[in-house]
Amino acid sequence: MPGSLYGGVNQKKPGNDDRTRSARERLREQREADRAREKRKRTLIAAVAVVAVLGIAAGVGALVSSTGQDKDKSEQSSKAAVAPKGATGEGDVVIPEGRPAAKATLTVYEDFRCPGCGGFEAQFHDTIRDLQDKGQLKSEYHLVTIIDGNMGGTGSLNAANAAACAQDADKFPDYHDLLYKNQPDEREDAFADKGHLIKLAGQVKGLDTPAFQKCVNDGAHDGWVKKSNDAFGKSSFHSTPTVLLDGKNIYADQSNPLTPDKLKKMVADASKK
Known part of the structure; x- marks a missing residue:
């Protein structure tokens, strides 16, 4: 029986349109969440790669520095004060x-x-x-x-x-x-x-x-x-x-x-x- 003049309005039960909209929203939210996770994943991979590259560069730098020091020491050693035969004083x-x-x-x-x-x-x-x-x-x-x-x-x-x-x-x-x-x-x-x-x-x-x-x-x-x-x-x-x-x-x-x-x-x- 329809509601009286002074009665409340009866609530409408959700239909097919409401259910379709809810599904679309959930799908959109899921896609946005997936994109956010993918972005975080790419950012993390890039950061790890940068750290790795810097680590390699530091290692190469240390190797070059060490090699340079070894070369300098070798050159200094080869240029030691070797006196000629018969030197005196x-x-x-x-x-x-x-x-x-x-x-x-x-x-x-x-x-x-x-x-x-x-x-x-x-x-x-x-x-x-x-x-x-x-x-x-x-x-x-x-x-x-x-x-x-x-x-x-x-x-x-x-x-x-x-x-x-x-x-x-x-x-x-x-x-x-x-x-x-x-x-x-x-x-x-x-x-x-x-x-x-x-x-x-x-x-x-x-x-x-x-x-x-x-x-x-x-x-x-x-x-x-x-x-x-x-x-x-x-x-x-x-x-x-x-x-x-x-x-x-x-x-x-x-x-x-x-x-x-x-x-x-x-x-x-x-x-x-």
């Missing part, structure tokens, strides 16, 4: 010439690129060799790399190493003199070319051997040359050539320049003591 940085019993000692700090050193050798070479041959004078050579430091390049270092290699072969005096006879302009770093240094060695009988070539190419005495140069840097001397006779600087005073005759007299006086 404090730290074995001296290459001696002449008879050990000679009373007078000439100490020479030289750089094979230094033009002043070339001038000294040109003026005093014959006198020094003559005094050495007579047993009146022994010489102590300190090889330094001051021009490399001032002008750049590696000619001082490479030439000094090659001279040390010649010392290993008992050919230092001849090769030392040959380098000065073929000294390039200090601005032309010709001695940086190890092939050139080896080619010059062909002019010294018996020097250009596989052992000498390897010594030059490997820079076998580079560490020793640097040690010699460091010792010079810590001394009270600041230029090349520096020439001492029995510890006294005899070449610095250009107002009273040294001459071959003066050197002979100084050596003779020292021999009388």
